Amino acid sequence: MATDANATPTAENEAERTRTGQWFRPPVDIVEKADELLLIADLPGAASESIDIDFNDGLLTIEGAVAGRYDEKMNALLAEYGVGNFHRAFRVSEQIDSNRIHAEFTNGVLTVHLPKAEAAKPRKIQVQAS
């Protein structure tokens, strides 16, 4: 299982914030498959090169910078959402093979693949007949 580390901020994830501006907590799906965990996050407006994924000691942190899209000369008629950077962190209790973590970013959606370590994969144990 992966638990939301934002609920209990730790010193390590508090120290991450080096960018200024407004921050948002993106909606996330976490999906377990036979051989990997998938973390899927909506990061609309983030540029793929601005996305940081960090996995350290079971703490998975994702951050995405979003460039400002508006300037003050625009005359706002309707403002229903704010625009800013994204940050979210999770404690992952499964054994993850951190060398094989990879991610893709398509249409504003980040998918992080967290392959399970060999030891954590389900194994069928044969019962020997005596």
Add this chain to the structure above:
Amino acid sequence: MMLLRRTNGFHPLDQLRTQMDRLVSDFFGPMPGAYAPRVIAGPRSFPALNVWEFGDHLYAEAELPGMSSDDIDVSVVGGDLTIRGHRGEQLEDGSSYHRRERGTGEFTRVLRLPIEVDADRVEASLKDGVLLVKLPKAESAKPKKIKVAAG
């Protein structure tokens, strides 16, 4: 630093959090004297919209992550902007959700435009999950300089 939750109304639970989040997440803040367009579909229907006016254009922007241009239909009829679309599910067999916050399904949002636009020249683009609709103002809606004749 405070983390704000994204509320776009797609997820049913968003409706519960909306009020508080709106207080803190409004980017523009109250604009004195700004015209507030009449929202037909209700303020919290998906997708949330930012609409602004700049030069000869009106712009409407919505966050639609996980959708391609084939999933989205934008139209302008009779002064109403309609954004329609759907976001599918990609869960494969043999997998299960540990956490599910991203909404799926169909949506329609209708917005009465505050300014007359040229519906034939409306353009829409989608980049990194952000839809931007560019609506040229109709000739009749552009400001005109009136020459004062000396009598």
